[in-house]
Amino acid sequence: MQNTKNLQEIRRLIVRHKRLDFLFMVIGVIALMIAILSFIALFAHMLIEGMPRLSWDFFTSFPSRHPGSAGILSAWVGTILVMLVTAAAAVPIGIGAGVYLEEYAPNNIITEIIEINITNLAGVPSIIYGLLALGIFVYQLGFGQSILSAGLVLALLILPIVIVTTREAIRSIPIAIREGAYALGASKWQTVSDHLLPYSAAGIMTGVIIGLARAIGETAPIITIGALTFIAFLPPSPIKAEFPFLSFEWLTAPFTVMPIQMFNWVSRPQEEFQFNAAAAGLILVVMTLVMNAFAIYVRYRMRKNIKW
Numbered sequence: 001m002q003n004t005k006n007l008q009e010i011r012r013l014i015v016r017h018k019r020l021d022f023l024f025m026v027i028g029v030i031a032l033m034i035a036i037l038s039f040i041a042l043f044a045h046m047l048i049e050g051m052p053r054l055s056w057d058f059f060t061s062f063p064s065r066h067p068g069s070a071g072i073l074s075a076w077v078g079t080i081l082v083m084l085v086t087a088a089a090a091v092p093i094g095i096g097a098g099v100y101l102e103e104y105a106p107n108n109i110i111t112e113i114i115e116i117n118i119t120n121l122a123g124v125p126s127i128i129y130g131l132l133a134l135g136i137f138v139y140q141l142g143f144g145q146s147i148l149s150a151g152l153v154l155a156l157l158i159l160p161i162v163i164v165t166t167r168e169a170i171r172s173i174p175i176a177i178r179e180g181a182y183a184l185g186a187s188k189w190q191t192v193s194d195h196l197l198p199y200s201a202a203g204i205m206t207g208v209i210i211g212l213a214r215a216i217g218e219t220a221p222i223i224t225i226g227a228l229t230f231i232a233f234l235p236p237s238p239i240k241a242e243f244p245f246l247s248f249e250w251l252t253a254p255f256t257v258m259p260i261q262m263f264n265w266v267s268r269p270q271e272e273f274q275f276n277a278a279a280a281g282l283i284l285v286v287m288t289l290v291m292n293a294f295a296i297y298v299r300y301r302m303r304k305n306i307k308w
Helices: 002-053 056-060 073-104 109-121 126-140 147-171 175-183 188-215 220-224 258-266 271-305
Strands: none
Touching (some): 002 271, 056 073, 073 109, 073 147, 073 188, 109 147, 147 220, 175 188, 188 271, 220 258, 258 271
């Protein structure tokens, strides 16, 4: 009799938990659909308003006071140059810091404090990074309101993402890989460079690209350090005709980026500028989606090529 009562109680408990699981699944699906439908509605609105403005002239023209002849040439060139600086600064430092914290850092209170701070920095508002860059890069180091300052502040912004992603990717490698390498006489660095980094490259690259996709749409830190809202010229070319064929003058040049150009247009009273902003936003969304799709493709290809 007692066993029968216990079995009935267990069945009621299982049924209740299944109902709760189903309710949670329904709530999750509704929340997901709200987010997806909101994005589709906003994207469709930009598509309808911005698509007629997309043309070759729109990509190759400078901003103008006349909405019909305004373009995004200086904005997309500035965006590419800023992202080059961001990637050059954040990727090696972030991956190196992640490898050190995961494989080399001693397990003590200092390491724990560093790990906590890195995790917390991932949630700091971007405007704080802009104020930090304004005080250090612009004034203290004398970089000024330049592409270099913008790239470095965005590198600081995505650095916690790259570090955390690198650590998680390395941590996902089975312990047998490390043990097998050490058993064959490999040193610590040989194990990391020849085994851990190649096997975790897919996860690391995914985190890097997602971080860069976030940085490309940031506005607050760029405005804080003094990005121009109207610029009708391009920075000096990084490539020169004479030896050594490379120039770094563009690092100190004033700049603008796509989000700043959109901010400038939406602040104008003329309705035609709103269509220009919608077209620029459409391009920015497509660039972000392409970067995320590329991250998925890189992860898939790298994991497919790995032979455990």
